[in-house]
């Protein structure tokens with residue numbers, strides 16, 4: 074019988090519900106259980122695909138092509154289980170389903186209401202598409218008290234009532250702030266948040282208290298008393314240096330054991346989490362080897378916008394045993410070459426991540442030119458690869474007006490929509506309706522050219538599968554011209570029509586990929602391209618010192 078663990082949050086947002094949910098799943102997984110994590114997002118968008126990364130952070134893409142909340146990235150990195158479309162729902166999607174049903178007459182004339190129709194739809198989502206999981210962890214987005222989250226909380230309350238409280242566990246994550254002037258930790262916000270939750274009919278079974286310092290037992294006892302939970306079910310969620318320490322901390326406090334106790338499950342396993350401990354040890358062990366990677370992007374002021382990228386770089390740097398010195402450069406603030414050189418001082422590798430739209434593109438082109446000419450390792454991801462094609466066409470082929478049709482009208486559309494090819498080049502005749510102008514989303518195969526750098530990176534593999542999220546493609550009509558100038562199209566779609574990766578002949582490490590390898594990097598299996606990029610940056614550093 075599948076058991077449900079519902080994770081809610083209170084007091085403020087950004088307390089780390091996603092990491093808490095992922096950690097709970099990891100701990101149960103390490104005791105041998107099959108787990109699944111799902112995210113219920115109360116906002117009205119159908120999915121975060123259209124949201125500004127500044128508002129919502131990165132859009133994480135699953136194997137099966139769903140554009141989802143960035144927390145799903147944490148779930149995958151922690152559990153190494155691929156999420157599916159059916160693991161993320163929003164109020165927008167729930168309402169879309171309901172309105173479609175209403176228009177189809179499925180409600181047979183009844184008045185469509187939040188209770189039971191919306192709550193039923195939420196319960197259906199929670200319980201659908203399961204495959205013999207022992208535990209399903211459902212994270213409810215937002216903060217208790219938000220208007221939007223009410224139907225979700227009502228739905229999980231109803232569900233627990235239906236299947237019995239012994240098959241459900243409510244975990245509430247709150248903040249216990251430290252007030253400097255009083256030199257005290259304050260439990261009142263937690264009390265209020267739990268009061269709010271109880272007024273909706275949910276009594277939390279466990280409280281995880283996020284705090285910057287250790288919560289003394291008396292404070293825990295106070296929380297237990299006021300919030301009506303067992304004293305041993307009040308856990309500390311202390312600030313840690315890295316998210317990868319969180320499962321270890323929770324285990325030290327016995328969180329997994331108490332979860333199993335709640336479900337009356339006896340489990341004799343005593344997982345050591347050795348791989349997690351070893352990873353953290355390597356991460357925290359200060360080396361005398363600093364490698365500087367500059368990321369030239371558009372949303373550099375909000376690190377959440379590049380969450381998976383950041384994590385993939387951390388994984389590869391731990392693997393290569395270096396201290397990662399990340400230099401975030403806002404591309405729209407690059408004034409000229411002199412300014413760029415100053416911003417890139419002592420850089421051992423330049424990375425241009427995925428992106429959309431015009432802002433800051435010229436600064437990115439300049440960075441690529443510098444990386445190419447000065448032989449600095451360069452890694453272009455998705456938009457980063459597309460822009461590197463623009464740079465190469467402009468400066469190697471002399472086609473100065475080369476551009477992507479996403480950015481400008483041009484006589485040399487080196488990057489364009491597939492249907493534009495259909496119209497102008499007739500390359501994709503007959504395939505228009507298949508792919509059209511929609512996004513290429515999720516996992517696609519690519520064939521790697523033998524003897525390329527990429528072939529070596531993937532361990533002599535000739536067929537790979539990577540995740541995509543883009544609308545535009547590199548225009549292969551320019552392929553042979555670029556090849557003559559030393560550009561290698563090191564991976565292509567299996568039919569050979571879509572360029573998937575490029576590299577440069579006379580350069581130590583210049584790789585552009587149309588896909589997003591950062592989405593598949595895991596702490597215990599860093600992505601091979603990131604490992605190789607960091608290795609190239611280490612070599613660059615050695616050469617320059």
Ligand code: GLN
Nearest residue numbers: 427428455456543544545
């Ligand atoms: N804007 C580009 C496109 O739509 C690249 C997208 C991306 O980098 N994810 O094709």
